Amino acid sequence: MRTCRYLFRVCLVLLATVGWSVAGAGPVSTPPASRPSFGQPSLSPDGHRIALVADGAIWSVAATGGVAHLLVADSGTDSRPLFSPDGRSLAFVSSRTGNGDIYLLDLASGRLRRLTWSDAPDRLSGFSRDGRWVYFDSSRDNIGGMQAVYRVRVSGGTPMPVSLERYRNEEEGVPSPDNRMIALVGGGWGAAQWWRHGHAHIDDGAIWLLRNDGSHGYRQLSPDNARALWPMWSADGKSLYYMSDRSGTENIWKIGLHGQETAVTHFTTGRCLWPSIAANGRTIVLQRNFNIWTLDTATGAAHKVPIHLQGAVAGPGIQHRRFTSKFSNLFLSPDGKKLVFIAHGQIFAGSTSAPGRASRITHTPAAQFDVAWSADSRRIVYVSARDGIDHVF
Numbered sequence: 001m002r003t004c005r006y007l008f009r010v011c012l013v014l015l016a017t018v019g020w021s022v023a024g025a026g027p028v029s030t031p032p033a034s035r036p037s038f039g040q041p042s043l044s045p046d047g048h049r050i051a052l053v054a055d056g057a058i059w060s061v062a063a064t065g066g067v068a069h070l071l072v073a074d075s076g077t078d079s080r081p082l083f084s085p086d087g088r089s090l091a092f093v094s095s096r097t098g099n100g101d102i103y104l105l106d107l108a109s110g111r112l113r114r115l116t117w118s119d120a121p122d123r124l125s126g127f128s129r130d131g132r133w134v135y136f137d138s139s140r141d142n143i144g145g146m147q148a149v150y151r152v153r154v155s156g157g158t159p160m161p162v163s164l165e166r167y168r169n170e171e172e173g174v175p176s177p178d179n180r181m182i183a184l185v186g187g188g189w190g191a192a193q194w195w196r197h198g199h200a201h202i203d204d205g206a207i208w209l210l211r212n213d214g215s216h217g218y219r220q221l222s223p224d225n226a227r228a229l230w231p232m233w234s235a236d237g238k239s240l241y242y243m244s245d246r247s248g249t250e251n252i253w254k255i256g257l258h259g260q261e262t263a264v265t266h267f268t269t270g271r272c273l274w275p276s277i278a279a280n281g282r283t284i285v286l287q288r289n290f291n292i293w294t295l296d297t298a299t300g301a302a303h304k305v306p307i308h309l310q311g312a313v314a315g316p317g318i319q320h321r322r323f324t325s326k327f328s329n330l331f332l333s334p335d336g337k338k339l340v341f342i343a344h345g346q347i348f349a350g351s352t353s354a355p356g357r358a359s360r361i362t363h364t365p366a367a368q369f370d371v372a373w374s375a376d377s378r379r380i381v382y383v384s385a386r387d388g389i390d391h392v393f
Helices: 002-018
Strands: 020-023 039-043 049-054 057-062 066-072 078-083 089-094 101-106 112-114 122-127 133-138 148-153 160-163 170-175 181-186 206-211 218-220 228-233 239-244 251-256 261-263 273-277 283-288 291-296 302-304 307-310 320-323 327-332 338-343 346-351 357-360 368-373 380-384
Touching: 039 283, 049 066, 049 078, 057 078, 066 078, 066 089, 078 122, 089 122, 101 122, 101 133, 133 170, 160 170, 160 181, 170 228, 181 228, 206 228, 228 273, 239 273, 327 368, 338 368, 346 368, 346 380
Parallel strands: 020 357, 039 078, 039 273, 066 307, 122 170, 148 170
Antiparallel strands: 020 320, 039 049, 049 057, 057 066, 078 089, 089 101, 101 112, 122 133, 133 148, 148 160, 170 181, 181 206, 206 218, 228 239, 239 251, 251 261, 273 283, 283 291, 291 302, 327 338, 338 346, 346 357, 368 380
């Protein structure tokens, strides 16, 4: 053990002494070709168009499917697009300036405005029906990474807490059509761990109603023995739709304001993620198996939307830099031909036959750590806090 530690320190000294010329072009080996992955959709108020995420950018396509055109692309990752109630603007989250802040795009002029500034990631959840407020979740003022519900004016200003309970996770807050109540998810880590496939008690939460009059009056609406995420108000404000895995598989459920529940979909396989409802309440759009689906709320009929991307997302430009300090965690591949190391919190990969040069693999505002190689020396696994919580990538 002492010998291993000694050799590791020697390697770090060599890295700092020799210096490494690193490039931000991406992984050393070319990844295999893959099909597009579509996610996080939302419907325009009239239900005619869908905004969605693909390749870290935001696209727009007809609700019936077809060619999707690029709406937003930049050096960061853009996510969670939501149409304003009048259909004139699109709110979304972007990491272009940090962990993730909320931006508002005017669809007619292309004018872009930033609405939030925070070191903690902000997660968009919805608009007020009058279009004056944007609702989102953030851990900026809470404890241990726990989320609270906030709102900020579409004109900008200081975000105001709507539901901020210490030592309690509350998220996905959306106001009712009459603005008298906020539906939110209370308890569990379901939103932070939406990617988890399968049931885990730590993700269990419930749909709660919070009076939107400053009285802090809460009422639990759904049981808390399953995952509950993404509440959506019906057009008349008398019921809510949401995603739950209480049947064993993720499905869309409907619950009245007095607690009566019915399943809208009856999938036995696959996943239902990031649902969003049209203003008229007739259609829900959701992510299912890396594709976009539409759901008729009256009949429960669900259909896959055929989508073809038309446009190119510009990746980050190549930069060549020389690092001589802040190296850590050097890992040699099992075949002895490659190595990865962490410099300034990011992962770089290089060849043992060409020392002194490496390519940057990660591009996140958070630090990476705990790297390990796969047995075939073609992949690595590592831990990152890019989402505000340590996750394995």
